[in-house]
Amino acid sequence: MIEVTHLSKNFKVIKKVKGLRSSLRTFVNPQFSNIKALDDVSFKINEGEIVGYIGPNGAGKSTTIKIMSGILVPDSGSCQIMGVTPWKNRIEHVKNIGVVFGQRTQLWWDVPVIDSFYLLKDIYKITNRDFKHNLDLLTTTLDLSQILTTPVRQLSLGQRMRCEIGASLLHNPKILFLDEPTIGLDAVSKLAVRNFIKTINKEKKVTVILTTHDMNDIEALSNRIILVGKGKILMDGSLTELKNKFSTEKIITIDYTESNEVINITGSKILTRTKERISLSIDLNKIKVSEVINLISQKFEIKDISVENRPIDEIIIDLYKEYQV
């Protein structure tokens, strides 16, 4: 469905230096530096996948999305999406895709949302039947009924974002590019958006490519992640693979009846300790969770236990550290 091979893109940026004198020097004799936004990126995405495209700021996520949606022309490499090169056959290509750039708006600012939808209907030549069906579906799943008649400028960020996602799906796209779709959303809206993405993926077989900094989005949605950094693909695999590789630690929190007994278990590290509670981080390569609980239960009267995986955010930070991005 999507095949990207050896994609590269450089940006030429003027080096700006601090201070008046150096500014004048830059003015007379500008120094350029080349930034490799994408450096030989290749991947393949099949129909019906939800792919999380992650990486730190400035890794080249948005650049990839822009190239795949036909906005940006790469320096070299090829990209075939449903048999079409996006930047060469822009108009033909964009009929098949829906795009949401979280930081921009595609709705017309001072008309009600529904007017924008109707204009999109004509732009994409959507038939009346499809339009009505999609509008009903979007209105109910994204909870839009209250806000459809409000001018876009009066909507809150979350309301607007739900409308943006709706707008990008009116024409039944086969592929949906979401560039930070949950940016600035409250918990309820986030959940609504996530559920919605899941639904259309399942029911309409829409392929979704998603960039985000919110790891919960990735956890809730994607079965595959592609990690980029400094313009290169660092990892391409399933979320579980990633977790297994990097999550060799678990955190155990235990409540017990008051005791000052000393605890010293090899392979574990005490995170916090009070008279009635202890938090331990356990290295699974050295000791099993059950063994730790066993050891503790011999000395304490346990009231409650909870075992947690390391938060995925921390795993990602480790990952960034390991690849030095």
Place this chain on the structure above:
Amino acid sequence: MKAYYSLFKMTLIKGLQYRISALAGVSTQFFFGFMFIMVYQAFYLSNPATQPISLRELILIVWLQQAFLVFIMLWFRDSEIINLITTGNIAYELCRPTDIYNFWFAKLIAQRLSRAILRCFPILLIAALLPFPYKFTLPDHLTTIILFFLTLILGLIIIVSISMLIYISMFYTMSPTGSLLMFSVLGEFFAGLTIPIPLMPDFLRNLTYMLPFRYAADLPFRIYAGNIKHDEAIISIGIQLFWILLLLTVGKLWLKKALNRIVIQGG
């Protein structure tokens, strides 16, 4: 095609909402109309030689210029398109299966049309009620009116094609100020909005006839006033069509080139 028409319709309806702005526009244009007429009157009174255009014709032209100001002014700009280009929101515009040139074109035409509809009738109506030398009147022949409307619409297309060039230049400059200023000062002068073209010295008049600007702001009004006869008007329509073809081709090619080199930053 339907998409362009829908955008046209939406922009038109949107533009018709702004009543207060129209009211303010009408009063401003009245003020300017009177000022121009006073200046010309003083000029004609102090200068007894026969001029290539009569004061009466000039008065008609002034009222029409004021009534259709949004049809002829290059400085009239669409902040939405400017924002699209400078903020990078054009990204979305590029994600739609439409031709951007045609899309913007439809929008710009609709915008000027909606503003003109709100402004022209009150101005012309009130001007028609004024005492004689200042009065706005209908021409004697129906043909004149037909030729007037035809050249006016073609003129609107010329103005919008020129303003498209201003917007496209923003892909390179990122600011509308420079090209807008250049185009509007030169354009206004060569359209005869500063000095009426019939009153210009020969070499300047010849120059204006070689540029597109007068075919929007000068030609239709002088046809209406009777200063340009029907046979000349018909030839001029041919020249208008030539300019439209040229400006559209240049604009489309330039936009295509500009889109190939754009970089949308951030986000």
